[in-house]
Amino acid sequence: MTLAINTELLFKPKNGRAFSVFRVSEIEIESSWKMLTDTAKIVLPRNVRDFDKYKVGNVFKAGDKCVIKMGYNGELLTEFTGYIRKVSADYPITIELEDEMFQLKKLPVHFAYKGGSLKSFLAEIVKGIEVDCDADIQIGAMRFANTTLGAVLDTLQKDYSLYAFIRNGKLTTAKPYSDVKNDKSVYRFDLERNCVSNDLKYLSKEDRTIKIKATSVTGKGKKMEYEFGDENPKTTLNIKLDFGDKAAMEKEVKRLYDLHKKEGFDGAFTTLGMPSLQHGEKVSISSTLYPDRKGIYYIDRVVKKLSADGYRQEIEIGQVAKK
Known part of the structure; x- marks a missing residue:
């Protein structure tokens, strides 16, 4: 089946009429619950004639709203809504954007x-x-x-x-893995069948070294701290808990440690632009070559790239959702 890539950039100037651009050279969108601000970058073709008689700075202005839609075969999804942060002074026209956090x-x-x-x-x-x-x-x-x-x-x-x-x-x-979409579907990816590439490593419990540093503040404002985990960890998690009792806090930290110590995949994989994925969602990962290596993981970060090479999503996975 042939997949034709489609895009629409809808610009909404603060002073002026909204207009759309349908031709682009590149789009890159990065989003993660670990980032305060999601970002996007648009590169327009050098030969776009729509703006020949205008100064670029008069067409694309910092603070103007922009909606990025991408998809296949005419079916477009809104992948980014934000505001222009910066416009290049030369060609090709490069536009940098930030999501609603910009304002x-x-x-x-x-x-x-x-x-x-x-x-x-x-x-x-x-x-x-x-x-x-x-x-x-x-x-x-x-x-x-x-x-x-x-x-x-x-x-x-x-x-x-x-x-x-x-x-x-x-x-x-403080809600990285909840209420992403009304649709609770878990998309399934086989590393050898419907992934373009992957940089995943399968780690045993012993390989997955981790330390958890927790803090908790009681209703009276007293701060408690507790840490537990491996020496020289590859990953350190700093978390905020809501416990007024030190023993209960320690029990929860050890439970989280055991949860993160599960064997499973670590890293990222690349797939096509659809289905559209967001951080916080769950994905099921399996391998035809290693059928025992399967699990469900939360998404920590998504980078969407569209160019002459195609439309791709790089999916960085986080903790195990369930096995």
């Missing part, structure tokens, strides 16, 4: 918090967008003077390992 992270913040739930904290400082977070997570007292929401979210990540990102138009915090 959100600039919001001014001047706020003192006595401590309490993450949800109540975000409700005080985030305006204009719905917040989706775990209501039970507690944080300690914090003070932010004359700063921005982007700096606040960076602090939550560094001090509490609470990652924030945009998902389905919401500011999502």
